[in-house]
Amino acid sequence: MHFLRLMLRHLAPYKWLCVLLIFSVCFEVAYAVASPLSLKYLVDDAFTPKDFQAFLFIMALLFGGGLLNIFVSACGDYTIGKLSGEVIRKLRGELFVHLQGQSLPFYQRYKVGDLVTRFSMDMSSIENVIRFAGPMLLKESLSTLLGLSMLFAIEWKLTLAMLAGSSLMFIGPWLLQGRAEIVNLNYKEAQERFSNTIDEMVKGHKTIKGLHQQLRFRERAGKQIQDLFSFGLKLHVNNSLMERLPLTALLILNGTMIGFGGYLIFHDQMTVGGFMAFFTLFMSVGQAGSNLSFLIPKLIESKISFQRIEEIFDQQPAVPESSVPIELPESLDAIRMDRVTFGYTEGTYQLHDVSLRIENGTYAAFVGPSGSGKSTALQLLSRFYDPMQGTVFIDDYDLRVVSEGSLRKLSTLVSQDTFLFNGTIKDNLMLDNRALTAEDIVEAAKQARIHDAIVGWPAGYDTMIHNEGASLSGGERQRLSIARALLRDPKLLLLDEVTSALDPVTEADINRLLQEIRHSKTIISVTHRLASVVNADVIYVFQAGRIVESGKHEELLSRQGLYCSLWEKQNGFQLSHDGMYATVDAERLAKLPFFEEIAAPLLKDVAALFSTETCQEGDLVVQENEEGNKFYIIVRGKFEVLKHSPEAGVKRVAVLQDGDHFGEIALLKGIPRTATVKAMGPSVLLSVRREAFHQLTSEYPTILRALERSLKLRM
Numbered sequence: 001m002h003f004l005r006l007m008l009r010h011l012a013p014y015k016w017l018c019v020l021l022i023f024s025v026c027f028e029v030a031y032a033v034a035s036p037l038s039l040k041y042l043v044d045d046a047f048t049p050k051d052f053q054a055f056l057f058i059m060a061l062l063f064g065g066g067l068l069n070i071f072v073s074a075c076g077d078y079t080i081g082k083l084s085g086e087v088i089r090k091l092r093g094e095l096f097v098h099l100q101g102q103s104l105p106f107y108q109r110y111k112v113g114d115l116v117t118r119f120s121m122d123m124s125s126i127e128n129v130i131r132f133a134g135p136m137l138l139k140e141s142l143s144t145l146l147g148l149s150m151l152f153a154i155e156w157k158l159t160l161a162m163l164a165g166s167s168l169m170f171i172g173p174w175l176l177q178g179r180a181e182i183v184n185l186n187y188k189e190a191q192e193r194f195s196n197t198i199d200e201m202v203k204g205h206k207t208i209k210g211l212h213q214q215l216r217f218r219e220r221a222g223k224q225i226q227d228l229f230s231f232g233l234k235l236h237v238n239n240s241l242m243e244r245l246p247l248t249a250l251l252i253l254n255g256t257m258i259g260f261g262g263y264l265i266f267h268d269q270m271t272v273g274g275f276m277a278f279f280t281l282f283m284s285v286g287q288a289g290s291n292l293s294f295l296i297p298k299l300i301e302s303k304i305s306f307q308r309i310e311e312i313f314d315q316q317p318a319v320p321e322s323s324v325p326i327e328l329p330e331s332l333d334a335i336r337m338d339r340v341t342f343g344y345t346e347g348t349y350q351l352h353d354v355s356l357r358i359e360n361g362t363y364a365a366f367v368g369p370s371g372s373g374k375s376t377a378l379q380l381l382s383r384f385y386d387p388m389q390g391t392v393f394i395d396d397y398d399l400r401v402v403s404e405g406s407l408r409k410l411s412t413l414v415s416q417d418t419f420l421f422n423g424t425i426k427d428n429l430m431l432d433n434r435a436l437t438a439e440d441i442v443e444a445a446k447q448a449r450i451h452d453a454i455v456g457w458p459a460g461y462d463t464m465i466h467n468e469g470a471s472l473s474g475g476e477r478q479r480l481s482i483a484r485a486l487l488r489d490p491k492l493l494l495l496d497e498v499t500s501a502l503d504p505v506t507e508a509d510i511n512r513l514l515q516e517i518r519h520s521k522t523i524i525s526v527t528h529r530l531a532s533v534v535n536a537d538v539i540y541v542f543q544a545g546r547i548v549e550s551g552k553h554e555e556l557l558s559r560q561g562l563y564c565s566l567w568e569k570q571n572g573f574q575l576s577h578d579g580m581y582a583t584v585d586a587e588r589l590a591k592l593p594f595f596e597e598i599a600a601p602l603l604k605d606v607a608a609l610f611s612t613e614t615c616q617e618g619d620l621v622v623q624e625n626e627e628g629n630k631f632y633i634i635v636r637g638k639f640e641v642l643k644h645s646p647e648a649g650v651k652r653v654a655v656l657q658d659g660d661h662f663g664e665i666a667l668l669k670g671i672p673r674t675a676t677v678k679a680m681g682p683s684v685l686l687s688v689r690r691e692a693f694h695q696l697t698s699e700y701p702t703i704l705r706a707l708e709r710s711l712k713l714r715m
């Protein structure tokens with residue numbers, strides 16, 4: 001019933017098309033039922049008495065009715081096409097808009113495959129039901145009802161006998177329906193899971209290869225393909241049984257009809273013409289009945305599809321637009337957080353009681369260790385999430401009551417995960433702003449230091465971007481997204497690690513650009529590279545979801561707190577302009593716990609042993625279980641530390657960044673690495689090999705002893 005209500009709700013806006021469809025179906029059915037009846041009159045009133053006039057009259061009626069039937073059926077076919085097309089068009093459009101209105105948590109819950117399957121498979125199963133199964137259901141039900149009343153008129157006893165036997169036709173489908181629904185749902189979910197695997201495999205092909213996870217993916221896909229096979233087989237067997245059982249029942253009924261009909265003729269209770277008409281009509285009613293049972297699997301499939309699409313429609317955005325949204329003015333005085341607490345999921349908190357105020361025209365920076373909540377704070381300032389407690393204000397407007405359109409016009413977020421649309425470079429830069437001129441675009445591209453690269457490509461600004469920009473380097477994608485943000489000319493520019501994928505020269509250029517535009521905008525920049533925030537008007541230092549320090553660079557250094565220790569960790573390195581050659585000071589090495597006992601002159605020799613290594617996003621510096629023979633210090637860049645376990649697969653256990661070090665045990669012995677270390681973007685490392693280190697320690701055994709002592713303490 002719920003399914004019928006859903007279906008009627010979607011058909012309701014097209015009343016006239018429905019009326020036209022019902023009319024054409026009724027006409028077709030009436031003609032189909034009347035045709036076999038003509039046999040009775042042909043045999044009993046024209047052939048047996050040899051009445052030619054009556055014969056001509058019946059033939060004329062049949063022929064005229066036939067022509068009219070063809071015309072009405074053609075109109076009916078057009079109506080069905082239009083009706084199903086309109087319903088699906090509306091449904092697709094509404095679902096699309098509904099998806100756009102959803103917030104980030106929705107997109108974390110539903111994966112690409114889930115949504116694509118609903119848009120493709122489920123929509124076509126609904127389209128099928130409206131285009132074929134629905135009209136057929138109407139037609140065959142009417143044919144059955146009308147045919148049955150005619151059969152009663154011809155011979156009620158025989159009809160009653162047949163009717164009693166007909167219940168056999170529906171017992172099978174009735175018994176199998178519950179199982180059919182479950183199998184159908186299982187099959188659809190298996191399709192979703194497989195689509196998600198394909199999506200992950202395409203997007204993560206580099207990582208899968210890099211971490212040598214092909215086998216795991218093949219096993220996962222193999223299992224899912226096996227599921228598709230088993231559920232598909234069950235579905236097929238179930239559907240076939242639902243279709244075949246009524247046909248078997250129909251055969252039994254035919255035998256009954258011939259036996260009982262013959263008995264009535266032999267006892268003069270029925271004419272031969274009447275029996276012929278009854279037989280033909282019964283066959284067509286039987287056909288209609290079995291057609292109805294053929295429809296059952298299709299109806300069950302579309303019922304599940306309707307439910308799956310309704311499930312999406314039932315999802316409400318976690319960050320809803322206010323019912324009376326306020327338009328923000330075109331300029332802003334300040335943006336602030338007032339005692340904001342937030343967690344991505346119930347019971348977890350990524351921000352605790354955070355308060356801050358950033359005045360118009362300020363260049364503010366959020367810094368702190370990885371995972372301390374900097375990006376989360378930025379997401380709340382852009383209202384991608386709402387706080388659990390506390391409020392985010394722009395001027396004195398709570399972001400929850402502000403119209404999304406005016407907020408997006410005022411502020412633009414450039415994040416670490418740049419997304420480029422399939423289209424040309426120009427389309428990606430202009431988006432929907434037709435007012436932009438070619439000069440504006442070139443100017444922004446120059447500012448973002450991407451113009452030279454673009455004009456170097458054969459098609460220049462008309463170069464097509466495919467596959468979300470996978471053919472471009474991380475730095476190129478990042479610079480394009482900066483240019484795109486500049487073209488929107490926002491008053492509030494929110495930057496999340498925008499220079500992390502850039503080489504030192506481009507990074508310096510972008511930092512210079514930010515200095516140039518900082519007075520015409522409010523800029524909030526999340527970064528882990530402290531050298532880029534020394535000029536900031538205010539720096540907020542995050543730790544475990546709280547702001548633990550704030551102020552200018554010099555003030556924070558003098559406090560000797562977390563900022564100061566992060567600063568010291570990142571200092572003491574020199575990097576050439578092209579980012580290809582780095583060195584480390586002996587003073588910086590002395591800050592490493594296992595080198596602290598070693599005298600300064602000896603550390604100078606240790607520093608000279610380091611050589612520079614550069615790597616790109618996805619490169620594996622260290623692989624779990626492989627023998628280690630190098631120690632690394634990160635000069636710039638971000639690395640994730642991954643560990644593999646049979647239960648959880650590959651899991652990120654830490655993120656390392658500028659100034660962090662790893663693999664020091666390899667300096668003493670070549671034991672297997674306990675984790676994999678993978679570059680999250682272009683990076684520069686300093687490394688020293690155990691063999692080189694041993695040459696030095698054989699000259700100065702004190703170094704070796706000091707190192708052994710401090711590593712023993714640490715382990």
Ligand SMILES: Nc1ncnc2c1ncn2[C@@H]1O[C@H](COP(=O)(O)OP(=O)(O)OP(=O)(O)O)[C@@H](O)[C@H]1O
Pocket residue numbers: 108344345350368369370371372373374375376377526528542655
């Ligand atoms: N969408 C999410 N769902 C659940 N947890 C999340 C989500 N995004 C981030 N987190 C978690 O929230 C915490 C804070 O993350 P956030 O990205 O804000 O930190 P960050 O200081 O910006 O770190 P980084 O410099 O590494 O980006 C981390 O523990 C992270 O794993």
